[in-house]
Amino acid sequence: MPSNCKIVVDRFRCAYCGACVSVCKNDANELVETFLVIDESKCNCCKLCVKVCPMNALSVESSEG
Numbered sequence: 001m002p003s004n005c006k007i008v009v010d011r012f013r014c015a016y017c018g019a020c021v022s023v024c025k026n027d028a029n030e031l032v033e034t035f036l037v038i039d040e041s042k043c044n045c046c047k048l049c050v051k052v053c054p055m056n057a058l059s060v061e062s063s064e065g
């Protein structure tokens with residue numbers, strides 16, 4: 001599903017706990033070594049991962065238009 005927003009991760013805040021990976025129903029989040037990768041093509045911007053992140057490392061960047 002195409003979305004008009006983008007989830008951005010603050011790599012200095014992320015503790016790689018995996019909570020956002022578990023909560024994502026679309027498998028859009030993936031921890032690769034010490035990187036959190038967000039697949040924008042899978043993300044529908046439900047923002048669940050933003051809410052669940054204990055480090056406030058995730059935020060929404062709108063890209064309207």
Ligand code: SF4
Nearest residue numbers: 014015017018020053
């Ligand atoms: S929930 Fe937050 S701290 Fe945990 S892996 Fe995801 S972005 Fe990183």
Ligand code: SF4
Nearest residue numbers: 024043044046047049
């Ligand atoms: S906003 Fe929703 S679909 Fe997108 S990465 Fe986060 S949990 Fe997954």
